[in-house]
Amino acid sequence: MSILDWFSENNNKAKVAKKLDIPEDVWVKCSSCNATLYLKDLEANFKVCLECNYHFRVSSEERISQIFDKNSFKEIVVPIEPIDFLNFVDTEKYSVRLEKARTKTKKKEAVIIGEGLINGQQVNAGIMDFSFMGGSMGSVVGEKLTLIIEKAIENKNPVIIFTSSGGARMQEGIMSLMQMAKTSGALYRLGKVFVPYISVLCDPTTGGTSASFAMLGDIILAEPGALISFAGPRVIEQTIRQKLPKGFQRSEFLLEHGMLDKIVHRKDMKFTLSSIIGLLNPHPQKKS
C-alpha cells in the first residue's frame, strides 16, 4: 500500500491541464483524447473535457467554488504544520520537499477543512489537493480530517470528504500509517451519533487513503474515471507479472464490483450531494 505509482513527476504532470505554448496560455490539451480546448470553456465546464468527458484534476479552491453556495465556505484554520520529525532524507530532505510544495502550491498542506452550505444545507467538509505532495496523508492531513469529523460530532453537520491522494506520506514513516487508524476511529465515533458521512473519490484515491476514510462513506460517490485502489497498478503488475485489464481500478470498475454507490459527473456533483444530504440527514439545520 501507499505505493504511489503515479506519484512520479511525469505521471503527475500528465493529469493536470497541460498548458500549450500559445500566447496567454488560453489553450490546453486534453490528456485523455488530445483535443485542444479553450481554457475558459474548460473551466466553465467544471474542468471536464468537452470532447471526451475526461475529468481533469482540480485544486481544492476550484472544488470549493464548484460545490458550495457562493461565499459560504469558511475554512477552519488549524494552527499546525508538518514537521520533519524523522529527519527523513530520500533524494531530498522532507523539510525541503515541504518548502517546495508550499511554494509551488501556495498551500500549507494537502487538505483544506471547513464548513459551508450546499444549497442551503450546512456541511463540514475536507477537500484534498493532489498538487501538494501527491495529496499524501501525514500527521497534519490526518489531524485536520479528524478535527473536521469531530466538529461534526458536535455540530451534527453531515461530513463530506473529497479525496485525491496517493496514500500515506512515507516521509513520516509509521506515523503516517497511524493516520489511517486515527481518521477511521473518528468516523467510528461519528457513526455513533448517526451523522452521515459522504465520501467523494476523485482521481486518484489510493493506498492508505483508500484503505481508511475514503472507503468508509455511508455513501461513496466517485468522479468518472478516477483511479481508486489499494495497491497501485504498477505494484500489481510487478507482482503478478502481467498487464492489467483496461479500466482496472477505475471508478466504473469499482461500481461494478460493488464498492461505490454512484458515479457522478462533476457538473451534477453539487445537486447530487444536496439531494443525498436532504434525504439522509436526520439532523437537518438549514441556513440560507
Add this chain to the structure above:
Amino acid sequence: MSILDWFSENNNKAKVAKKLDIPEDVWVKCSSCNATLYLKDLEANFKVCLECNYHFRVSSEERISQIFDKNSFKEIVVPIEPIDFLNFVDTEKYSVRLEKARTKTKKKEAVIIGEGLINGQQVNAGIMDFSFMGGSMGSVVGEKLTLIIEKAIENKNPVIIFTSSGGARMQEGIMSLMQMAKTSGALYRLGKVFVPYISVLCDPTTGGTSASFAMLGDIILAEPGALISFAGPRVIEQTIRQKLPKGFQRSEFLLEHGMLDKIVHRKDMKFTLSSIIGLLNPHPQKKS
C-alpha cells in the same frame, strides 16, 4: 429453494445404511465405497464407514447418544402436531403422508428438542431427523426450534442444532416459508442476550433450512461430505445446463468458500462441541 432433489425415494434410500439380504441383517454395504461392513462395527464407529470415512445418516436417537452425557438428554415434549390446513394433495394427501411417516419412523415430527449435558455442560438442543419427510420444516418443526431457542433466552444455555433437512415443507405452502423467518427471528433475539448458538450441518442441509437457522450459527460446524446448499444440485444443473464439479456443495467445498468454521468427524463431535462451549459461553452453568 426448498427444491428437495434428493427428496426422491431413490436418493433417500441410497444414503441410509443399506441392509443386505443376509440372515439377521448384520452386514451393511457402504453407499460410498461399496465396502461390506459388519453392522456392529459400523455402529461402534459412530455410523462412519471404516473404510472410507463416509458418514451415514443417523437418526436423532443415535445422534443424542453420540453427543450427550449418558441419560442426560431430556426431551421437551411440545403438545403440538402437524395438520393439513391446506388440504394439500399431490400424489397423495399430506395427512396420509404424515401418517405414513409417523408409522415408518415412530416419530411425531422431523425434529426433537430438549436439554442435555455435554461433558457436564448444559445445552439446549434441536436434532433434526431426515427420515421424517426428508427432515422438512413445516409449522411444527419451526415452532419447536423456536421454542428451544426461546428456552435458551431464559436459561442462557448455549443452543446446538443438528440439521438434516431438505428445506421447507411444501405441503404447508407459504406457512413453511415463514418458519424461516420465525426461527431466524428467534436467533436474533438469542443474539441480543449473548447466548452462543452452534449450528452443526449434517447431510443434507438445503433449501429453506440452510437459508435460515442452519447458516446463522455463531459457529458453524459440518460433518464431512454433507450436502449443504441453497438450491439443490439438480435444479442448478437444469438451470445452467451443465454438469456440476465434483465435490460441489459438499462440506469441504463450503469450508473453502468461507461458509463453515470447521469440519468435524463424527467421532470428534462431542469433544469439539464441548470445547467450543467451554470457550464461547459467557454464561456457564455446569452440572455433573
Add this chain to the structure above:
Amino acid sequence: MKYSLSFEKPISDLYQKIEQLKELADTGGIDLSAEVAKIEERANHMKEEIYANLTPTQIVQIARHIKRPNTVNLCKLIFKDFIELHGDRLFSDDPSIVGGIGFLKKHRVMIIGHQKGHDTKENIKRNFGMPHPEGYRKALRLMKMAENFNMPIVTFIDTPGAYPGIGAEERGQAEAIARNLKEMTGLRVPVVSVVIGEGGSGGALGIGVSNKLYMMQNAVYSVISPEGCASILFKDAKKADRAASSLKITATDIVRLGISDGVIEEPLGGAHYDWDATADKIKKILVRDLTAYKKMDVDVVIEERCQKFRSMGNFGYTT
C-alpha cells in the same frame, strides 16, 4: 401487448371485432356506432367476468406479465428525488436488486426491491429478477444505513426466486438470505413490504421480513414456484395448474392465511394496464402506514415485527 394472455383471448377477439366494425364504418361510410357500443359493453362485461374469476395459474400469468410495473418504475412514480445506491461493498453490484433513497411526501425513505426487465435484453441484465448473494448483501447494507439515519424501509418483492447457480452457491446464497432474515427482524425502523408481482420463496422473503406485508391484487407469494412444486411433488411438470391451486399463493389466500396485511387493488386486468393508478394505490397505503409508524416508539415497532413472525405457523394441539 394488450390482452395478450391466453385467457384474455375472448376479450381480444371482441376488441378485434370492434376494430373491424370501426374500419368498416369508416371505409363504407356506414353508422355502426350502436353496434360498436353494444360490443364494447359486452367486452366490458366479459372483462369484469373474466378478471373476477381468475384461476391461480391465470393470476400467476398476470403477476409475471412482462409489462407489469417493476420496482424502478414504481420508485419513479411513487417517490420524489429517488437516488439509486449501488453495491454490496464486498463483491459486486447485483442489478436484480435495486435500492435507493427518496421522499415519500415528507418521509425520508429507503426503498429496496427486486428488479425485473420489460424485455429480454433488460431481463438478461437483471437476471430475470433472480438475485445473487450480492443482491441480498446490498439490501442489508442499505437497510443498516436506513437504520442509522432513521429512515423507514419499503421493500418491493418481485422475484421468481434467488438464483440457483454455481457462483451464487459458492458465495453463500443461503448465508446471505439467512442473515437478512435475522437482521431484518431487529431493524430499528419500520419496514413495509409490497409483493408487487412474484413472491418467489426464500428469494422473496430475503427482503420481506417486514412490519406490514401487502399483496398486489394479482401478486402471488409461494414457498416454491407452481412449476417446481409440480415436478417435485406431483412428479409431473405439467401439473403446475394443480400445484398453483394447492399451494394457496394468491393475494386472498395469503391474507386469509394471516401472512399478508391486505390486498392492494389493481386496475381491471392487472397493474400493467395502468402504472400510474397502480403506483397511486401503493403510495396511499405507504403514506398511511409510515405516518402511523412515525408516531410509534421504535421498540414497539420492533416488537410488532418480532411477534408477527413469531406467531406464524399452523398446527394442531395434542391432548
Add this chain to the structure above:
Amino acid sequence: MKYSLSFEKPISDLYQKIEQLKELADTGGIDLSAEVAKIEERANHMKEEIYANLTPTQIVQIARHIKRPNTVNLCKLIFKDFIELHGDRLFSDDPSIVGGIGFLKKHRVMIIGHQKGHDTKENIKRNFGMPHPEGYRKALRLMKMAENFNMPIVTFIDTPGAYPGIGAEERGQAEAIARNLKEMTGLRVPVVSVVIGEGGSGGALGIGVSNKLYMMQNAVYSVISPEGCASILFKDAKKADRAASSLKITATDIVRLGISDGVIEEPLGGAHYDWDATADKIKKILVRDLTAYKKMDVDVVIEERCQKFRSMGNFGYTT
C-alpha cells in the same frame, strides 16, 4: 539454519572452527578443550556484540526469518484448547490469516494473526502471509464474535502487507482494511496486539487497532517495505538499507515514536533460536494485560483505545 543470515557469517565461521577442533581432538586423541572453550567464549562475545548492534536491515532479516515462530506455532505454545475457526461467510477462507479461540490461563480469548509458512510450500499455501480482503473479513467476523461473547482479542501481526493482486482489488482490499480500522476502534472488548515479525503497512494495521501494541525485539513495523520505499522515494531499489534506516521501523523506534507500548525480548539472535522461550515471554505479557483489563470497565477500555489512536501524529504549531 543456524547462523544462516549474512551478518551471522563471523559467528558461523567460529562455530565451524570449533567443530573442526573437536573433530581434530577426537581423531587425533589430543586434548583441545581449552582452545575450544576459548573460541566458544569468543563466539559468545561476538554474538552478543553482533546482536546488540544490528542494523535495521539486519533486524528486517531476522523479522522475516523463515524459521521464526509464526502465529499457529505461538497459538499452540501459548493457548490451551486452541480451536481454529475458518471463513468470512462471504467468499472464502483466507489461509494467510488464521483465527480461533483458546484459553490463556482462565481467560477465554479470541486469537487472530497473519500466517506465514516455514518453507516454500507452506508459504505458497499461506500466500506468504499476504491477506486478501477475505482475510480481513474473517478477522472482523471473529472479532465481532469475541465482542458478543465477551472475549478479549489477541492479534499477532506478521505480514509483508496485504496482497497486491487483481482479485484482491476487485473484492475491495481497501474497503476490507478500512472497515476493520473503524470497527476495531469500537470493539467492546480489550484488544492486545503483538508484532511478532513483519508489520507491513495497512495490511498489518488491518488487525492492529488495539489497546496495547507490543513489538517483539526483532520485529519491524513500517508504512512501506524498505524495498518499496527505496524504489519509490529513493528511485533506486538498491537503497533499501538506507530506506530501512530512514523509516524508523525497529522495535525501539516504534516504542520511541509512541506507537508501541513495549518491546518483548527475544532469545539471543532471534525468536527462531528458541520458540518456547519466545512464547513464554509473550504469554507473560498477555496474561498480565488481560488480567488488568478484566478489572476495567468496558467503556474505559474503548475510550483508551480511541484516545490512543486519536493522539497519534507529530506536527508543529504555527503561531
